Amino acid sequence: MTKQADIQILFGSGDIKAVYKKALAEKSVDFICLASNYDDVLGSWFDDTYSPKLYGEVNTREILPDTAENRAYAEKKDALKNKVVFTKRTRSETDVICGADWVALISYSPGNPLAVVIEEKELVKALKTQFEEEWETLSS
Numbered sequence: 505m506t507k508q509a510d511i512q513i514l515f516g517s518g519d520i521k522a523v524y525k526k527a528l529a530e531k532s533v534d535f536i537c538l539a540s541n542y543d544d545v546l547g548s549w550f551d552d553t554y555s556p557k558l559y560g561e562v563n564t565r566e567i568l569p570d571t572a573e574n575r576a577y578a579e580k581k582d583a584l585k586n587k588v589v590f591t592k593r594t595r596s597e598t599d600v601i602c603g604a605d606w607v608a609l610i611s612y613s614p615g616n617p618l619a620v621v622i623e624e625k626e627l628v629k630a631l632k633t634q635f636e637e638e639w640e641t642l643s644s
Contacts, residue, residue, distance in 0.1 A: 510623035517545050523608045523619045532563035534602040534635050538595050539612045589642040607631040
């Protein structure tokens with residue numbers, strides 16, 4: 505007997521927006537944001553609609569590329585509620601979102617944007633552990 509893991513692959517900007525909206529229902533959420541072409545996939549939705557709700561309602565931790573733009577962006581956030589650390593990692597057109605019991609991998613690949621939503625316990629545990637380890641390394 506084969507048990508199917510709780511994994512969904514969602515395609516297009518509408519499904520990607522739905523995944524980000526799922527994060528709004530969380531008390532806290534963690535992000536690794538390495539993408540730069542949000543506007544190409546989501547238009548102005550991310551900055552105009554989503555971010556004001558996220559940063560007004562949800563505690564966040566974000567790992568961002570170490571750029572002048574991202575440092576200026578982080579300065580505008582409530583440092584107690586919306587924590588940021590910076591990585592020297594190479595940019596890729598991807599984001600990772602870690603909710604309480606789910607993780608999403610978002611690809612902003614031009615022409616084929618998609619989200620992989622993982623709710624399988626062991627995979628979620630492993631991915632969240634990796635986030636925690638990277639967060640601790642970059643925070644120290």
